[in-house]
Amino acid sequence: MLSVLIPTYNYNAFALVNELHKQLLKSKVLFEIICFDDGSKSTLNQQNEKINALPFARFNALKDNVGRSAIRNQLSEEAVYSWLLFLDSDVLPVSPLFIHNYLKEIQYKTGAVFCGGIRYLASDENKKLLRYKYGIKFEEINVDKRNKRPYKFFFTSNFLISKALFNKIRFEEKLTKYGREDLLFSLTLKAKNFSVIHLENEVYHHGIDADTAFVFKTKQAMENISFLAGNNLILPKEGNLLKSVHYLSLFGVSSVVGILAPFFEKKAIKNASIFYLNCFKVSYLCSLKKAL
Numbered sequence: 001m002l003s004v005l006i007p008t009y010n011y012n013a014f015a016l017v018n019e020l021h022k023q024l025l026k027s028k029v030l031f032e033i034i035c036f037d038d039g040s041k042s043t044l045n046q047q048n049e050k051i052n053a054l055p056f057a058r059f060n061a062l063k064d065n066v067g068r069s070a071i072r073n074q075l076s077e078e079a080v081y082s083w084l085l086f087l088d089s090d091v092l093p094v095s096p097l098f099i100h101n102y103l104k105e106i107q108y109k110t111g112a113v114f115c116g117g118i119r120y121l122a123s124d125e126n127k128k129l130l131r132y133k134y135g136i137k138f139e140e141i142n143v144d145k146r147n148k149r150p151y152k153f154f155f156t157s158n159f160l161i162s163k164a165l166f167n168k169i170r171f172e173e174k175l176t177k178y179g180r181e182d183l184l185f186s187l188t189l190k191a192k193n194f195s196v197i198h199l200e201n202e203v204y205h206h207g208i209d210a211d212t213a214f215v216f217k218t219k220q221a222m223e224n225i226s227f228l229a230g231n232n233l234i235l236p237k238e239g240n241l242l243k244s245v246h247y248l249s250l251f252g253v254s255s256v257v258g259i260l261a262p263f264f265e266k267k268a269i270k271n272a273s274i275f276y277l278n279c280f281k282v283s284y285l286c287s288l289k290k291a292l
Helices: 014-027 045-053 068-078 098-106 130-138 143-148 163-169 181-191 211-230 239-250 254-259 261-271 274-287
Strands: 002-008 031-037 057-061 083-087 091-093 112-115 158-162 195-198 203-205
Touching: 002 014, 002 068, 014 031, 014 045, 014 057, 014 091, 014 098, 031 045, 031 068, 045 057, 068 083, 068 163, 068 181, 083 163, 098 112, 098 158, 130 211, 130 274, 143 195, 158 163, 163 181, 181 211, 211 239, 211 261, 211 274, 239 254, 239 274, 254 274, 261 274
Parallel strands: 002 031, 002 083, 031 057, 112 195
Antiparallel strands: 083 158, 091 203, 112 158
């Protein structure tokens, strides 16, 4: 009935798989857990190999890096059951009833996508990090607010979808860099009028990047947005970022703003500042405007 699909890259996913395995056994539902490493060749895969010792669970390390979209599609192709639960490898369920909470929903609703949500641990170390600040502001959103704008708050880190519905959407494999594959997926769901239902069934996000790594990933995400817009996969004014670039272009200042990208990038890292990070996003997209 349920295939749990976990893409990973240079991360020990065993703690997550072990917790899910316990909950799934308790639920007495037919299940499988499939975890693929996306060609990281990490020594951490020695720990991930322990997944293969668990009944109905398996781990495989891909030889080559295929990207965040393609690996999710590959996982779906390996799945044998009718429901797919996608989880990032660096999360852990908040509730011991995490699996139960999802299963009770799909007994009655079959034509929707279910999103459980994200939380962050407020440790002293995390509070200093830009990734934590960003997550608290833009991702740790209560379920009522998420359901008011269901497509905006779709994240790939924790969602449940029927295999039949997933096969009508799939992830765009042209996106090989980090980030924003969730944006295109959610826009496609919206365009095809598939419902997104948000639940209070969160996971803790544990893999908090250092500031430099997070800003680098943000840069890759902006490159993906530029690619999507430039190839007409999303509208050129889709979302606040592209709208900002559009209006800056209308006023003839986008090239000047684009020159400031390195300045904002350094300030975002130095100050762990969301304000400077947002300025960097817009300015870097302006510098990529030829693709827009």
